Amino acid sequence: MKDNNFSAKCRLCSKEVAANQMLRHVKAHLKKASTADLTKPAYLLKIEAKYAPHYLYILVSGDMALYELDDFLKAIWLDCCGHMSGFNLPGRRTNNKLDEDDFGGLSMNLTAGEIFSLEKKLDYQYDYGSTTHLSISSKEQYKVKFPNRGRGILLLARNEAPVFDCGTCGNEAEVKTGGFCLECNYDGKSPFVCASCIPEHKCEEYGDTPFTITNSPRMGVCAYDGNMDNDSFKVIALPGLEQ
Ligand SMILES: [Zn+2]
Numbered sequence: 563m564k565d566n567n568f569s570a571k572c573r574l575c576s577k578e579v580a581a582n583q584m585l586r587h588v589k590a591h592l593k594k595a596s597t598a599d600l601t602k603p604a605y606l607l608k609i610e611a612k613y614a615p616h617y618l619y620i621l622v623s624g625d626m627a628l629y630e631l632d633d634f635l636k637a638i639w640l641d642c643c644g645h646m647s648g649f650n651l652p653g654r655r656t657n658n659k660l661d662e663d664d665f666g667g668l669s670m671n672l673t674a675g676e677i678f679s680l681e682k683k684l685d686y687q688y689d690y691g692s693t694t695h696l697s698i699s700s701k702e703q704y705k706v707k708f709p710n711r712g713r714g715i716l717l718l719a720r721n722e723a724p725v726f727d728c729g730t731c732g733n734e735a736e737v738k739t740g741g742f743c744l745e746c747n748y749d750g751k752s753p754f755v756c757a758s759c760i761p762e763h764k765c766e767e768y769g770d771t772p773f774t775i776t777n778s779p780r781m782g783v784c785a786y787d788g789n790m791d792n793d794s795f796k797v798i799a800l801p802g803l804e805q
Pocket residue numbers: 572573574575576577587588591
Protein backbone atom coordinates (compact mmCIF):
# COMPACT_ATOMS: atom_id res chain seq x y z
CA MET A 563 0.00 0.00 0.00
CA LYS A 564 1.29 3.48 -0.81
CA ASP A 565 1.90 6.09 1.85
CA ASN A 566 -0.63 8.87 2.40
CA ASN A 567 -3.48 6.75 1.19
CA PHE A 568 -5.41 7.43 4.26
CA SER A 569 -5.97 11.11 3.91
CA ALA A 570 -9.59 12.02 3.30
CA LYS A 571 -11.59 14.65 1.50
CA CYS A 572 -13.70 16.79 3.81
CA ARG A 573 -17.27 16.68 2.55
CA LEU A 574 -18.09 20.06 4.00
CA CYS A 575 -15.50 21.92 1.91
CA SER A 576 -13.94 19.25 -0.41
CA LYS A 577 -10.43 19.96 0.84
CA GLU A 578 -8.05 16.99 1.11
CA VAL A 579 -6.91 16.65 4.72
CA ALA A 580 -4.31 14.31 6.31
CA ALA A 581 -5.74 11.60 8.53
CA ASN A 582 -4.23 13.07 11.70
CA GLN A 583 -5.60 16.58 10.95
CA MET A 584 -9.14 15.63 10.06
CA LEU A 585 -10.67 15.70 13.52
CA ARG A 586 -9.52 19.27 14.12
CA HIS A 587 -10.63 20.24 10.61
CA VAL A 588 -14.23 19.00 10.89
CA LYS A 589 -14.54 20.35 14.44
CA ALA A 590 -13.80 23.86 13.13
CA HIS A 591 -16.62 23.58 10.57
CA LEU A 592 -19.11 22.22 13.08
CA LYS A 593 -18.33 24.87 15.64
CA LYS A 594 -19.03 27.49 13.01
CA ALA A 595 -22.31 25.83 12.00
CA SER A 596 -23.53 25.50 15.59
CA THR A 597 -26.52 27.49 16.65
CA ALA A 598 -27.80 28.23 20.13
CA ASP A 599 -31.49 27.97 19.25
CA LEU A 600 -31.53 24.17 19.11
CA THR A 601 -32.08 22.10 22.20
CA LYS A 602 -30.88 18.65 21.16
CA PRO A 603 -27.27 18.08 20.17
CA ALA A 604 -25.88 16.00 17.34
CA TYR A 605 -22.76 13.90 17.90
CA LEU A 606 -19.52 13.92 15.97
CA LEU A 607 -18.38 10.29 15.76
CA LYS A 608 -15.18 8.77 14.49
CA ILE A 609 -15.63 5.22 13.28
CA GLU A 610 -12.48 3.16 12.88
CA ALA A 611 -11.74 -0.35 11.78
CA LYS A 612 -9.87 -2.11 14.60
CA TYR A 613 -7.56 -4.14 12.35
CA ALA A 614 -7.42 -2.00 9.20
CA PRO A 615 -6.64 1.69 8.63
CA HIS A 616 -10.09 2.68 7.33
CA TYR A 617 -12.04 5.42 9.07
CA LEU A 618 -15.11 7.61 8.78
CA TYR A 619 -16.21 10.81 10.48
CA ILE A 620 -19.95 11.23 10.74
CA LEU A 621 -22.36 13.62 12.39
CA VAL A 622 -25.39 11.82 13.77
CA SER A 623 -28.47 13.54 15.13
CA GLY A 624 -29.29 12.57 18.71
CA ASP A 625 -32.60 10.93 17.75
CA MET A 626 -31.06 8.39 15.35
CA ALA A 627 -31.32 4.83 16.69
CA LEU A 628 -28.53 2.26 16.70
CA TYR A 629 -30.35 0.18 14.09
CA GLU A 630 -30.09 3.17 11.75
CA LEU A 631 -26.37 3.51 12.42
CA ASP A 632 -26.08 -0.25 11.85
CA ASP A 633 -27.76 0.12 8.44
CA PHE A 634 -25.40 2.95 7.53
CA LEU A 635 -22.28 0.95 8.45
CA LYS A 636 -23.48 -2.07 6.51
CA ALA A 637 -24.24 0.03 3.45
CA ILE A 638 -20.95 1.89 3.31
CA TRP A 639 -18.51 -0.79 4.49
CA LEU A 640 -19.73 -4.18 5.54
CA ASP A 641 -22.70 -5.98 4.12
CA CYS A 642 -21.71 -9.13 2.25
CA CYS A 643 -24.60 -11.50 2.90
CA GLY A 644 -26.69 -10.26 5.78
CA HIS A 645 -24.77 -11.41 8.87
CA MET A 646 -25.72 -10.52 12.43
CA SER A 647 -24.18 -7.43 13.96
CA GLY A 648 -24.21 -5.61 17.27
CA PHE A 649 -22.98 -2.79 19.44
CA ASN A 650 -21.60 -3.06 22.96
CA LEU A 651 -19.60 -1.02 25.43
CA PRO A 652 -15.84 -1.72 25.35
CA GLY A 653 -14.88 -4.71 27.45
CA ARG A 654 -18.55 -5.76 27.45
CA ARG A 655 -19.08 -3.40 30.34
CA THR A 656 -22.70 -2.72 31.20
CA ASN A 657 -24.43 0.53 32.04
CA ASN A 658 -27.74 -0.03 33.81
CA LYS A 659 -29.19 3.12 32.24
CA LEU A 660 -28.83 1.57 28.78
CA ASP A 661 -31.14 -1.24 27.59
CA GLU A 662 -29.57 -4.49 26.46
CA ASP A 663 -30.61 -6.95 23.80
CA ASP A 664 -30.98 -10.72 24.39
CA PHE A 665 -27.26 -11.28 23.82
CA GLY A 666 -25.96 -8.68 26.27
CA GLY A 667 -25.23 -6.08 23.58
CA LEU A 668 -26.85 -2.66 23.49
CA SER A 669 -30.45 -2.56 22.34
CA MET A 670 -30.65 -1.44 18.71
CA ASN A 671 -33.52 0.85 19.71
CA LEU A 672 -31.29 3.07 21.85
CA THR A 673 -30.68 6.47 20.32
CA ALA A 674 -27.36 8.21 19.80
CA GLY A 675 -28.45 10.83 22.36
CA GLU A 676 -29.27 8.21 25.02
CA ILE A 677 -25.89 6.54 24.57
CA PHE A 678 -23.48 9.37 23.89
CA SER A 679 -24.84 11.55 26.67
CA LEU A 680 -23.52 8.80 29.00
CA GLU A 681 -20.72 7.01 27.17
CA LYS A 682 -17.88 8.02 24.84
CA LYS A 683 -16.98 4.73 23.15
CA LEU A 684 -18.73 1.78 21.57
CA ASP A 685 -17.52 -1.39 19.96
CA TYR A 686 -19.27 -2.85 16.95
CA GLN A 687 -19.06 -6.26 15.34
CA TYR A 688 -20.36 -7.35 11.97
CA ASP A 689 -20.61 -11.14 11.48
CA TYR A 690 -19.87 -13.29 14.52
CA GLY A 691 -17.99 -15.86 12.39
CA SER A 692 -15.44 -13.92 10.31
CA THR A 693 -15.93 -10.78 12.35
CA THR A 694 -15.13 -7.25 11.23
CA HIS A 695 -14.52 -5.16 14.37
CA LEU A 696 -15.10 -1.42 14.51
CA SER A 697 -14.68 1.08 17.28
CA ILE A 698 -16.83 4.17 17.53
CA SER A 699 -15.89 7.20 19.57
CA SER A 700 -17.92 10.28 20.29
CA LYS A 701 -15.63 13.31 19.89
CA GLU A 702 -17.89 16.27 20.57
CA GLN A 703 -21.51 17.38 20.50
CA TYR A 704 -22.88 20.27 18.45
CA LYS A 705 -26.20 22.00 18.04
CA VAL A 706 -26.18 21.88 14.28
CA LYS A 707 -29.23 22.08 12.00
CA PHE A 708 -29.47 19.08 9.71
CA PRO A 709 -30.42 19.61 6.07
CA ASN A 710 -33.70 18.19 4.77
CA ARG A 711 -35.70 16.37 7.42
CA GLY A 712 -33.66 17.70 10.31
CA ARG A 713 -32.34 14.31 11.38
CA GLY A 714 -29.98 11.73 10.00
CA ILE A 715 -26.38 10.72 9.53
CA LEU A 716 -24.03 13.02 7.61
CA LEU A 717 -20.84 11.52 6.25
CA LEU A 718 -18.22 14.22 6.87
CA ALA A 719 -15.08 12.37 5.79
CA ARG A 720 -14.02 8.96 4.59
CA ASN A 721 -10.46 7.84 3.88
CA GLU A 722 -9.54 8.02 0.21
CA ALA A 723 -9.57 4.73 -1.62
CA PRO A 724 -6.21 2.96 -1.20
CA VAL A 725 -3.84 1.99 -4.00
CA PHE A 726 -2.02 -1.37 -3.77
CA ASP A 727 0.79 -2.88 -5.81
CA CYS A 728 -0.13 -5.72 -8.14
CA GLY A 729 1.42 -8.95 -6.84
CA THR A 730 2.31 -10.01 -10.40
CA CYS A 731 3.76 -6.90 -12.09
CA GLY A 732 4.07 -4.28 -9.35
CA ASN A 733 1.85 -1.73 -11.09
CA GLU A 734 -0.93 0.00 -9.22
CA ALA A 735 -3.98 -2.10 -8.49
CA GLU A 736 -6.61 0.42 -7.53
CA VAL A 737 -10.07 0.19 -6.10
CA LYS A 738 -12.56 -0.16 -9.00
CA THR A 739 -9.97 -1.29 -11.61
CA GLY A 740 -7.97 -3.93 -9.73
CA GLY A 741 -8.87 -7.23 -8.16
CA PHE A 742 -8.44 -9.06 -4.89
CA CYS A 743 -7.71 -12.78 -5.25
CA LEU A 744 -8.98 -14.80 -2.29
CA GLU A 745 -6.95 -17.85 -3.30
CA CYS A 746 -3.64 -15.94 -3.36
CA ASN A 747 -4.62 -14.35 -0.05
CA TYR A 748 -5.26 -17.73 1.60
CA ASP A 749 -1.95 -19.00 0.17
CA GLY A 750 -0.12 -16.10 1.84
CA LYS A 751 0.72 -14.39 -1.50
CA SER A 752 -0.11 -10.81 -2.44
CA PRO A 753 -3.84 -10.86 -3.18
CA PHE A 754 -3.74 -7.74 -5.38
CA VAL A 755 -4.05 -7.94 -9.15
CA CYS A 756 -4.00 -4.94 -11.49
CA ALA A 757 -6.51 -4.53 -14.32
CA SER A 758 -4.08 -5.66 -17.02
CA CYS A 759 -3.04 -8.81 -15.12
CA ILE A 760 -6.60 -9.92 -14.28
CA PRO A 761 -7.16 -11.75 -17.61
CA GLU A 762 -3.93 -13.72 -17.08
CA HIS A 763 -4.53 -14.49 -13.41
CA LYS A 764 -4.95 -18.25 -13.22
CA CYS A 765 -6.33 -18.92 -9.75
CA GLU A 766 -9.64 -20.68 -10.09
CA GLU A 767 -10.50 -22.10 -6.72
CA TYR A 768 -12.68 -19.12 -5.87
CA GLY A 769 -13.79 -18.37 -9.44
CA ASP A 770 -11.83 -16.95 -12.39
CA THR A 771 -12.65 -13.36 -11.63
CA PRO A 772 -10.98 -11.85 -8.57
CA PHE A 773 -13.17 -9.88 -6.23
CA THR A 774 -12.92 -6.14 -6.46
CA ILE A 775 -10.48 -4.25 -4.28
CA THR A 776 -12.65 -2.23 -1.96
CA ASN A 777 -12.32 0.82 0.25
CA SER A 778 -13.53 -1.16 3.22
CA PRO A 779 -12.19 -3.07 6.22
CA ARG A 780 -14.30 -5.99 4.98
CA MET A 781 -12.12 -6.45 1.87
CA GLY A 782 -11.30 -10.09 1.25
CA VAL A 783 -13.70 -11.40 3.89
CA CYS A 784 -16.64 -13.69 3.05
CA ALA A 785 -18.18 -12.62 -0.23
CA TYR A 786 -17.69 -8.88 0.26
CA ASP A 787 -17.42 -7.34 -3.18
CA GLY A 788 -17.70 -3.65 -2.39
CA ASN A 789 -20.73 -3.14 -4.57
CA MET A 790 -22.17 -0.90 -1.93
CA ASP A 791 -19.08 0.94 -0.78
CA ASN A 792 -18.63 3.25 -3.77
CA ASP A 793 -20.61 6.10 -2.35
CA SER A 794 -20.70 9.22 -4.46
CA PHE A 795 -18.78 12.17 -3.12
CA LYS A 796 -20.85 15.26 -2.60
CA VAL A 797 -20.21 18.40 -0.66
CA ILE A 798 -22.83 18.76 2.07
CA ALA A 799 -24.64 22.07 2.28
CA LEU A 800 -24.86 22.42 6.04
CA PRO A 801 -27.09 25.26 7.24
CA GLY A 802 -24.90 27.94 8.82
CA LEU A 803 -21.82 27.01 6.79
CA GLU A 804 -21.51 29.14 3.70
CA GLN A 805 -19.30 27.42 1.11
ZN1 LIG B 1 -13.54 21.00 5.31
